[in-house]
Amino acid sequence: VPTETVPGRDADALVARALTGERAALARVLSFVDGGGDPARAVSRAVHARTGQSWVVGITGAPGAGKSTLTDRLVARVRDGGERVAVLAVDPTSPFSGGAILGDRVRMQEHATDDGVFIRSLATRGHLGGLSASVPAAARVLDAVGYPWVLIETVGVGQVEVEVAAHADTTVVVVNPGWGDAVQAAKAGLLEVADVFVVNKADRPGVRDTVRELDGMLELAGHGRGWRPPIVETVATDGSGIDALVDALRAHRGHQESSGSATARRRARVADELRAIVAEQLATVAAARGAGPRFDELVAAVDARTIDPYTAAAELAGPAAR
Amino acid sequence: VPTETVPGRDADALVARALTGERAALARVLSFVDGGGDPARAVSRAVHARTGQSWVVGITGAPGAGKSTLTDRLVARVRDGGERVAVLAVDPTSPFSGGAILGDRVRMQEHATDDGVFIRSLATRGHLGGLSASVPAAARVLDAVGYPWVLIETVGVGQVEVEVAAHADTTVVVVNPGWGDAVQAAKAGLLEVADVFVVNKADRPGVRDTVRELDGMLELAGHGRGWRPPIVETVATDGSGIDALVDALRAHRGHQESSGSATARRRARVADELRAIVAEQLATVAAARGAGPRFDELVAAVDARTIDPYTAAAELAGPAAR
Secondary structure (H helix, E strand, O other), X not given: OHHHHOHHHXXXXXXXXXXXXXXXXXXXXHHHHHHOHHHHHHHHHHHHHHOOOOEEEEEEOOOXXXXXXXXXXHHHHHHHOOOOEEEXXXXXXXXXXXXXXXXXXHHHHHHOOOOOEEEEEEOOOOOOOHHHHHHHHHHHHHHHOOOOEEEEEEOOOOHHHHHXXXXXXXXXXXXXXXXXXXXXXXXXXXXXXXXXXXXXXXXXXXXXXXXXXXXXXHHHHOOOOOOOOOEEEOEOOOOEOHHHHHHHHHHHHHHHHHHOHHHHHHXXXXXXHHHHHHHHXXXXXXXXXXXXXXXXXXXXXXXXXXXXXXXXXXXXXXXXXX | OHHHHOHHHHHHHHXXXXXXXXXXXXXXXXXXXXXXXXXXXXXXXXXHHHOOOOEEEEEEEOOOOOHHHHHHHHHHHHHHOOXXXXXXXXXXXXXXXXXXXXXXXXXXXXXXXXXXXXXXXXXXXXXXXXXXXXXXXXXXXXXXXXXXXXXXXEOXXXXXXXXXXXXXXXXXXXXXXXXXXXXXXXXXXXXXXXXXXXXXXXXXXXHHHHHHXXXXXXXXXXXXOOOOOOEEEOEOOOOEOHHHHHHHHHHHHHHHHHHOHHHHHHHHHHHHHHXXXXXXXXXXXXXXXXXXXXXXXXXXXXXXXXXXXXXXXXXHHOHHHO
């Protein structure tokens, strides 16, 4: 496709079409973002001025905790209130053309006829900035095209996924009843990032113990940010507790906006994204410097012992690295 | 320790002591190399001019194939011939202060009273250049202090470990008898990098099948480098086949030196190392750029939508990234 070779112009045109509500254009724009490099850059520039209206909710927790079902219930409830909502499913483990897309298709069926819902997976395997760059960028696109709610659902609890969820405006940590689940969440670093706890599958035995465990850990941790994370019990499969969860999300949003904490959180997200982009750009430089005639000369010189590897590398890295 | 704060001078002094045969100094020098950064750089500069005499043998294969026992047998056989030998055990999975060192101690006992043997683990978890930078650098130190044989034994067959082994002067791939082991080795990319195959535990059933499998795969692959990897059967636990393995190593060395392939291989090793060092230096730059007053200003500007993230990141990355 020839348009792929002019990312800047193509991105502007696609973004314009996405802004009119054209879903295929939006999907394509998000593919650019997920792929990184120049197209992602062009998209970011094109949407940036229109952003700043969405509330981003991160939903994380161990695999199997019921995050997808919970997210689907949240989507339905937000739609009941008449607001539009987008979902970014973050799944670095499944290949972009495989599991993630298939997952979208299955889940999209329920909302397929609803223009107010947009669901998309990000896999981000191909480029160096990775999820830390692409998730905030994708969320900004959805913001710019007019989704007031953007839900970021992580599949696992890897370090990067926890970071991505932690930099949402509101971070929801999902656990299940059962001895030790709360402790596992704490070990994964989820206690510190949770604004709202959900004990999902709350029709199972052990729910009281898990709530008590979380409560105890929260008591020990204190709540220095002026917000004590509420613990909401849900049964996502039948919709129980979803109203309480929506109330908790709105309460947290209200607190963040009135306390000014929302700004700090948003800036942490931007900082993370900037660092990821800088790292990506410098890695591209490193790859370019590790090839070519001068590189070959320096390799030969090191091999001939007329120069040592660190001196040679310093020349390759250039003034930037001094 | 105050000397740790002047890596250059300290490294020169330590290298000088290591060159006189002081083992504690050599161990310390290798710790500097494994830790990366300025001390590694200082060591590299101090030893570089004295290198170029060693033959580096990489020994790789699946965990449990018997690589350690085989390495120990090789060490004993080389010592029987009166030559000095050093072993670098590459184990990125075990923490430097834990398993790797403990492993050294257990294995060192056998050779503890022999000044002609030096065994050392590299774990290299702390710095960004990682094994690709530290293994060749450590091998060069051992070269400089006068070990004509340096054996690099990898614990696993991760991508980096395979690369490290592949850039040795001679790469030995160890498999075991049993249906599919040769296929697994091929899948891990070991077929392409093997100069010598060892079927260890050759007293077990299935050895003929495994040799036939390897033979068939070698036939299919051709041997464009003018060298067809021999397949040596060993029982490392009782020493069977070790003589044949030493013969195969010497034959490969002879071929490499007479054909000029040794130079190409050595240069590939240097190129890999240079790229790793450049990547490390640029990553350090990226970390430095992702903090400080200007970084905070740019984050605020992105948040205020007066600049987009990619433009901000381009300023942070500097001219190097343009």
